Amino acid sequence: MKVPAQVRQALSDLMAQYALSIDENRLEDWVELFDEGCDYKVVTRENVEQDLPNVLMWCDNKNMLRDRVESYRHVNLYNPHYDRHVIGPLSIVGNHASIWRFEASYSLFQTNLEGESRLFSVGRYRVEARVRGAAAKLKAVTVIADTGLVPSLLATPI
Amino acid sequence: MKVPAQVRQALSDLMAQYALSIDENRLEDWVELFDEGCDYKVVTRENVEQDLPNVLMWCDNKNMLRDRVESYRHVNLYNPHYDRHVIGPLSIVGNHASIWRFEASYSLFQTNLEGESRLFSVGRYRVEARVRGAAAKLKAVTVIADTGLVPSLLATPI
Amino acid sequence: MKVPAQVRQALSDLMAQYALSIDENRLEDWVELFDEGCDYKVVTRENVEQDLPNVLMWCDNKNMLRDRVESYRHVNLYNPHYDRHVIGPLSIVGNHASIWRFEASYSLFQTNLEGESRLFSVGRYRVEARVRGAAAKLKAVTVIADTGLVPSLLATPI
Numbered sequence: 001m002k003v004p005a006q007v008r009q010a011l012s013d014l015m016a017q018y019a020l021s022i023d024e025n026r027l028e029d030w031v032e033l034f035d036e037g038c039d040y041k042v043v044t045r046e047n048v049e050q051d052l053p054n055v056l057m058w059c060d061n062k063n064m065l066r067d068r069v070e071s072y073r074h075v076n077l078y079n080p081h082y083d084r085h086v087i088g089p090l091s092i093v094g095n096h097a098s099i100w101r102f103e104a105s106y107s108l109f110q111t112n113l114e115g116e117s118r119l120f121s122v123g124r125y126r127v128e129a130r131v132r133g134a135a136a137k138l139k140a141v142t143v144i145a146d147t148g149l150v151p152s153l154l155a156t157p158i
Numbered sequence: 159m160k161v162p163a164q165v166r167q168a169l170s171d172l173m174a175q176y177a178l179s180i181d182e183n184r185l186e187d188w189v190e191l192f193d194e195g196c197d198y199k200v201v202t203r204e205n206v207e208q209d210l211p212n213v214l215m216w217c218d219n220k221n222m223l224r225d226r227v228e229s230y231r232h233v234n235l236y237n238p239h240y241d242r243h244v245i246g247p248l249s250i251v252g253n254h255a256s257i258w259r260f261e262a263s264y265s266l267f268q269t270n271l272e273g274e275s276r277l278f279s280v281g282r283y284r285v286e287a288r289v290r291g292a293a294a295k296l297k298a299v300t301v302i303a304d305t306g307l308v309p310s311l312l313a314t315p316i
Numbered sequence: 317m318k319v320p321a322q323v324r325q326a327l328s329d330l331m332a333q334y335a336l337s338i339d340e341n342r343l344e345d346w347v348e349l350f351d352e353g354c355d356y357k358v359v360t361r362e363n364v365e366q367d368l369p370n371v372l373m374w375c376d377n378k379n380m381l382r383d384r385v386e387s388y389r390h391v392n393l394y395n396p397h398y399d400r401h402v403i404g405p406l407s408i409v410g411n412h413a414s415i416w417r418f419e420a421s422y423s424l425f426q427t428n429l430e431g432e433s434r435l436f437s438v439g440r441y442r443v444e445a446r447v448r449g450a451a452a453k454l455k456a457v458t459v460i461a462d463t464g465l466v467p468s469l470l471a472t473p474i
Contacts, residue, residue: 002292005163005321013317016407019421023440044273045240082361082462084438086265086404086423088244091174105177107244107265107402107423109438115360115464117438122242122267122275124181134318146240148273160450163321202431203398244423246402249332263335265402265423280400280425280433282339304398306431 003092003100010136011090011102014129018138019085019106022157027069030157035130035137036062042143042158045123056145057157072155082111083120083156099139101128108158121147121158161250161258168294169248169260172287176296177243177264180315185227188315193288193295194220200301200316203281214303215315230313240269241278241314257297259286266316279305279316319408319416326452327406327418330445334454335401335422338473343385346473351446351453352378358459358474361439372461373473388471398427399436399472414446415455424474437463437474 014033021030034040042057059065088105095101103126110120123145129136143158172191179188192198200215217223246263253259261284268278281303287294301316330349337346350356358373375381404421411417419442426436439461445452459474 003167005167008167009319009321009324012405013407016405016420019404020407020419020440023421045269046273084421084423084440084462086244086402086421086438088177088246088404089170089174091171091178103178104174105181105242105244107242107267109423109435109462111361111438111462111464115362117435117463119267119275119277119435122244122269124178124242146242146267146269147275148269161325163325166325203427204431244402246335246404247328247332249329249336261336262332263339263400263402265400265425277425277433277435280402280427282336282400304400304425304427305433306427 001092001094006134007095007100007131008090008092010131010134011092011100011127011129014136014138015087015090015104015125015127019087023083023085025082027072027156031062031065031069033138034062034065034141035139038062038065038138039140039142040065040138040157041141042145044148045144045146046148048144080113080155084109084111084117087125098130098132099128100131100136101126103127106158121145123147123158159250159252164292165253165258165289166248166250168289168292169250169258169285169287172294172296173245173248173262173283173285177245181241181243183240185230185314189220189223189227191296192220192223192299193297196220196223196296197298197300198223198296198315199299200303202306203302203304204306206302238271238313242267242269242275245283256288256290257286258289258294259284261285264316279303281305281316317408317410322450323411323416323447324406324408326447326450327408327416327443327445330452330454331403331406331420331441331443335403339399339401341398343388343472347378347381347385349454350378350381350457351455354378354381354454355456355458356381356454356473357457358461360464361460361462362464364460384473396429396471400425400427400433403441414448415444416447417442417444419443422474437461439463439474 093101111117128140269275286298409417427433444456
């Protein structure tokens with residue numbers, strides 16, 4: 001579909017920021033990528049395909065995201081791993097006015113304190129974002145993880 | 159090289175669709191990304207570098223792709239894995255009129271029904287695609303797999 | 317931030333070339349992506365975060381890169397592996413005149429001669445590049461590897 005170049009770039013930048021802010025442990029910056037009225041959810045692909053209601057993590061407004069990051073800061077004094085997201089090209093699905101929907105696949109690797117890296121999770125993002133000029137904010141992010149073995153008490157977001 | 163922005167976007171969208179259609183098990187949609195006169199081939203890097211004729215999979219027109227997908231639908235009643243492609247940035251090589259050539263690296267992960275994900279194959283795509291306005295169709299895709307251990311009877315395309 | 321479309325494309329092309337030239341063992345082409353006055357460094361994330369001076373590899377001009385590639389050509393008569401980089405979307409940080417700074421995450425896989433692929437390293441690139449029209453040259457590349465177990469005598473660049 002035809003998408004204005006500026007919209008494409010804003011959405012691509014948004015996802016690059018999404019990944020780097022988590023990977024550099026700037027989770028407070030990650031929260032700021034979301035709109036005040038927002039929704040963040042982690043589900044497994046199996047649940048989506050069988051239309052089951054289970055979710056691994058769900059925050060349905062920005063304050064819940066803030067709380068989650070704050071509690072993470074207090075519980076995990078020493079971060080036991082580094083995250084690394086590598087995201088594929090965006091597939092833009094469509095828009096309603098300034099709200100754009102798109103999908104992108106991700107691979108997420110974790111490196112432990114001994115310096116060993118391993119594949120942690122793969123899947124895709126289903127995203128709605130509001131674009132205004134060169135700026136974009138996340139309205140809804142659903143992480144659909146192919147990997148079902150993600151611990152239900154996720155330490156850091158995917 | 160200088161490439162019109164619309165061409166870049168059309169090619170990037172095409173590869174995003176390529177990956178997502180396989181990963182979401184929409185193989186019929188994947189076939190529709192190809193031109194009627196098309197060529198799809200999976201080879202190993204070793205064979206390319208030594209100029210050997212072996213191919214792991216070869217369909218030299220769209221009906222062969224259709225047949226392949228249809229037979230896959232009948233043989234595999236239960237899909238034993240999920241695919242997940244993460245594709246890197248496109249490197250556009252050049253064009254002859256509306257036919258553009260480009261390459262892109264891929265990583266392909268598989269997740270089994272127990273929810274365990276693993277690296278399945280890495281390599282690159284060598285692609286020719288026809289671009290008309292915002293629309294693009296695949297003319298030729300050669301998958302050059304670094305990984306040589308891919309089973310010769312590939313269940314799903316790479 | 318607002319970035320001219322031509323600059324974005326030049327930087328994206330540059331990184332696509334960076335990855336493919338290493339992966340196809342065209343290391344001489346890889347060197348030519350750098351400016352005459354350039355800096356290439358591989359460090360670990362741990363060292364960056366603790367502000368330690370250790371580097372795994374450092375070439376502070378283009379001749380050092382040339383020397384390194386030439387010595388690699390003489391030492392390794394038979395290449396014991398294939399590299400494969402999959403790079404995520406670029407996050408452009410800013411510019412001073414024609415010098416642009418950006419970051420991008422990478423995953424690097426290696427395939428041995430038996431055809432087995434494995435994850436070798438993940439991390440991010442911190443890059444400065446000079447852009448002139450559609451052409452870009454690397455001024456400084458710092459590879460910040462999450463993976464600390466990379467051998468200190470790196471055979472090929474990351």
